[in-house]
Amino acid sequence: MDLYNISANTLDPDDPNIKGKNWEAVEKALRQRDAFAASLNGHDIDATEPRGPTFEEPCNPLYSTFPWEEKVDDFNKPASCSHKNWKHQCLKYKLGTQCATLQMDAGDGENGLNPAMLDAFQDAIMDLQDRSEVRVVILKSTGKFFSNGFDPKHLLAESSMSDEDIIAFQIQYAKILYFLQRLPQLTVALLQGTAMGAGIGLVCACDYVISAKGAFFTMSEAKLGAVPSAALPYITRRCTFIKNVYQLVLAGARLTAEVAEEYGFVDKVVDDVKDLEAECQAVCDRMTLCAPGAVAATKEVVMNTVGVPPSSFMLNYVAGIVADIRKGPESKAGMEAVMSKSRPKWADTAVVP
Numbered sequence: 001m002d003l004y005n006i007s008a009n010t011l012d013p014d015d016p017n018i019k020g021k022n023w024e025a026v027e028k029a030l031r032q033r034d035a036f037a038a039s040l041n042g043h044d045i046d047a048t049e050p051r052g053p054t055f056e057e058p059c060n061p062l063y064s065t066f067p068w069e070e071k072v073d074d075f076n077k078p079a080s081c082s083h084k085n086w087k088h089q090c091l092k093y094k095l096g097t098q099c100a101t102l103q104m105d106a107g108d109g110e111n112g113l114n115p116a117m118l119d120a121f122q123d124a125i126m127d128l129q130d131r132s133e134v135r136v137v138i139l140k141s142t143g144k145f146f147s148n149g150f151d152p153k154h155l156l157a158e159s160s161m162s163d164e165d166i167i168a169f170q171i172q173y174a175k176i177l178y179f180l181q182r183l184p185q186l187t188v189a190l191l192q193g194t195a196m197g198a199g200i201g202l203v204c205a206c207d208y209v210i211s212a213k214g215a216f217f218t219m220s221e222a223k224l225g226a227v228p229s230a231a232l233p234y235i236t237r238r239c240t241f242i243k244n245v246y247q248l249v250l251a252g253a254r255l256t257a258e259v260a261e262e263y264g265f266v267d268k269v270v271d272d273v274k275d276l277e278a279e280c281q282a283v284c285d286r287m288t289l290c291a292p293g294a295v296a297a298t299k300e301v302v303m304n305t306v307g308v309p310p311s312s313f314m315l316n317y318v319a320g321i322v323a324d325i326r327k328g329p330e331s332k333a334g335m336e337a338v339m340s341k342s343r344p345k346w347a348d349t350a351v352v353p
Contacts, residue, residue, distance in 0.1 A: 072178055075122050076168065082127045091120035093127075097352040099284060100128060100185075101138045109143030112151030113198050115169065121176045128183055135292045136284055136351050137183060139206060140190040140276075146215065149197025173198060174230040181205040181234065182303055184296035186287055190280055191215045191257075191266075192273045200248075201231025204238040204265065207299070208283060211266045212273045217255040219248050237306065240264035277353075284351040291330040291346050297321055 018026060081087045083095060090111075092103040102124050104111040111117070128137060141147060158166050180187065180202070189203045191211040196218050203209055203217075221228045228235070228249055239245045244263040247253040260266045270279050287295070301321055308314055325331055330346070337344040 072175065075126065075172065075175055075179075077122075079123045079126045080119065081123050083124075086123075088116070088120035088123065090117050091124065093120075093124050094353075095134070098133060098349060099136045099138065099351050099353045100124075100131070100134045101140065101353050104139075104141035104147060105143070110145045110148040111141045111143060111199070112148050112154070113173065114151035114154040117151075118169070118172050118176060121180075122172065125176060125179050125183065128185065129179070132184075132292070134185050135290075135295070136287050136353075137185045137187045138190060138280060138353055139187065139202065141192065143193065145193045145199070146189075146191045146195040147199025147202060148194075149199045149219075170230055173201075177201050177205040177230065177234055181207075182299070184292075184299065186283075186295060186299075188280060188283055190276045192276060194218070197221060197228060198231055200265070201228070201234055204231065204234035208268075209266045210268045210270060210276055210279050210283075211257040211260065212276060213257050213269055213271055214273075215257045215260075217248065217257075217260045217265060218252065220252055222250055223252050235265075238265050280353065284353065288349075288351045289347050291334060291344065293328065293330045294325060297325050 018029060083093055083100075086093050090104065090106045092101075092105055094101040094103070102121075104117070106112060106117065128134060154169075158169075186208065187206040189206040189209045191203065191209065192215065193212075194216040195203050197220065200217055200219060219228055232249065235249065236242065236245050239248075240263055248255065248263075255263065255265070257266060257269045261269050268279055270276055301318060305314060305318065330344075333344050333346075
């Protein structure tokens with residue numbers, strides 16, 4: 001068969017290579033023609049794109065993968081320390097009774113996010129990932145600001161940095177938000193002051209947020225010609241309505257703590273900074289009654305299914321998690337406690353910062 005001559009034309013029914021042949025032979029000839037035409041353009045007809053279109057079926061939809069099929073790589077560099085040999089000055093790391101406290105204290109009252117602060121957060125998160133005895137993680141800060149976002153000095157220095165260095169910094173921040181949100185412990189943010197820019201990303205990556213009435217929330221990236229890209233997924237998940245996200249990230253609105261609570265960024269507003277600790281202890285008291293393994297498993301299910309439409313795959317996944325937990329020691333201990341009208345073992349020791 002003259003593939004070159006038929007590559008740009010329809011098959012001739014009187015072609016001796018086609019005439020009298022069954023449809024299977026015709027289909028084979030058509031595939032040979034398509035392969036020849038593709039090879040002239042440098043394409044491989046047998047090559048396929050993952051989960052979607054092929055050369056022969058270009059209209060196949062390219063489905064997004066499910067969250068549990070995604071894999072985020074670990075931090076690009078190893079931890080430089082743990083709680084045992086903690087070396088960072090800008091972030092204090094304290095262990096209480098089944099509780100860990102991370103306190104930003106850059107010394108200037110603004111607690112900007114720079115390479116040193118990100119390295120400290122990375123080391124703390126990597127250490128907490130393996131601390132099964134910790135059930136609550138508290139994030140707070142000292143000074144006028146909870147965090148003023150990315151350190152202005154670092155942003156100015158980026159003008160002389162390579163693209164690779166800038167991307168590495170942003171990737172590290174993005175992974176801090178991701179792994180902070182996916183810690184097995186309940187994470188609680190205490191805001192004594194204003195949160196700005198990337199600092200709001202830290203807040204929105206936490207499970208529970210308590211704010212003093214005098215705190216404000218603002219993002220000025222749009223006014224500076226920048227984009228709060230790494231924090232946006234966490235901001236949109238936290239906010240009740242997308243229109244309120246636009247007010248914050250597009251219009252640069254300055255939100256009071258009460259408005260932030262209305263928008264969904266804050267769970268509880270207290271009158272004064274000194275009330276933050278009391279409200280935080282109330283949260284710890286509630287968490288004392290909750291089985292740590294069940295909390296970790298529930299967080300995993302929430303993270304892996306939020307925004308995903310129901311499917312057989314998702315239902316089987318959730319049912320499998322439930323079955324595993326039901327067979328575990330915590331579930332059995334919980335049912336025994338109900339039957340005996342006593343407190344389960346995990347509730348014997350209070351969670352205290």
